[in-house]
Amino acid sequence: LLAGYWMILMLVPVPGYGAGVLEPMGNICWYVDAHLLAGHTWSGAPAPGFDPEGIVSTLGALATTLSGALAGLWLRSNHSKEERTSWMFVIGNACLLFGTILDLWMPINKNLWTPTYVVFMNGWALVCLATFYWLIDVQQYRSWAHPFVVYGMNAIAVFMLSGIVGRLLVLVKVTSPVGTAIPLKAYLYEEVYRTIASPLNASLLFAITFIIVMYAFVWGMWKKQWFWKV
Numbered sequence: 082l083l084a085g086y087w088m089i090l091m092l093v094p095v096p097g098y099g100a101g102v103l104e105p106m107g108n109i110c111w112y113v114d115a116h117l118l119a120g121h122t123w124s125g126a127p128a129p130g131f132d133p134e135g136i137v138s139t140l141g142a143l144a145t146t147l148s149g150a151l152a153g154l155w156l157r158s159n160h161s162k163e164e165r166t167s168w169m170f171v172i173g174n175a176c177l178l179f180g181t182i183l184d185l186w187m188p189i190n191k192n193l194w195t196p197t198y199v200v201f202m203n204g205w206a207l208v209c210l211a212t213f214y215w216l217i218d219v220q221q222y223r224s225w226a227h228p229f230v231v232y233g234m235n236a237i238a239v240f241m242l243s244g245i246v247g248r249l250l251v252l253v254k255v256t257s258p259v260g261t262a263i264p265l266k267a268y269l270y271e272e273v274y275r276t277i278a279s280p281l282n283a284s285l286l287f288a289i290t291f292i293i294v295m296y297a298f299v300w301g302m303w304k305k306q307w308f309w310k311v
Contacts, residue, residue: 082147083196086140087187090195103188103195106130110137110193126192133192141194148203152210166215173207176200228296235299237309243295 089109094100098107105111105128114122114137115130122132134142156165180189180201187197216222232239250266257263258272274283302308 082140082144083199086137086144087196089137089140090187090193103190103193104128105192108193110135113137131192133194138192138194141196141199144196144199145194145203148199149206152207156214162214162219166211166219169207169211169214173204173211176204176207178204180204231300231303232296234308235302237311238302239295239299241309242298243291246291246294 090103091101093109095102095107095109095112098112102108105126111128111131114132114135117136118132119130122130122135126132152169155168158165160168180197180203183197183200187195189195189197189201191198213226217226250269251264253265254262255265255268257268270283270287274286277283278286
């Protein structure tokens with residue numbers, strides 16, 4: 082998948098641009114999305130007609146998904162927990178190194194979900210997974226991870242609620258201090274968080290607050306033993 086996707090990105094010519102273009106406009110992913118998904122691509126994309134969750138870049142996303150499936154199979158293998166942990170660390174760091182080297186020829190780019198992005202982020206995912214696996218399953222340090230369990234047991238609920246609340250924060254309008262109607266999200270950011278922190282830290286505080294609110298919701302579900310499943 083990754084080799085085929087690499088060749089598509091670098092060898093398939095885009096009318097008016099040629100082959101191997103990796104700019105927001107002119108790459109093969111942009112061309113396919115702009116023609117097949119016209120009018121339905123993300124408005125916040127780096128170029129009109131492009132979509133970071135488009136058609137061709139799904140090849141990279143499929144490789145990421147299959148990598149996760151392989152990691153799951155490895156965790157369910159008959160090898161010892163220590164051996165599973167060790168190999169996840171080894172392969173994870175190898176992916177980080179390999180992805181960094183390949184970045185010289187193919188940029189690590191999330192919007193295009195490039196093959197190097199897949200390899201590099203697989204590396205981070207494995208290293209993080211190995212760390213948590215070693216702490217929780219091997220060393221049995223579990224109490225600190227309870228908030229993650231609460232979140233994970235209702236991941237679907239968090240996903241749906243965060244999307245709904247996120248849209249409401251934009252759709253609901255309030256009156257600003259100067260008398261204009263602005264989204265509730267902008268109002269909270271400017272009138273609450275920007276008054277106590279720099280723009281960068283205000284954005285971080287806003288995100289942390291959002292996560293805490295989501296946690297409070299699923300914690301209530303956890304207490305009642307309500308779980309949304311597919």
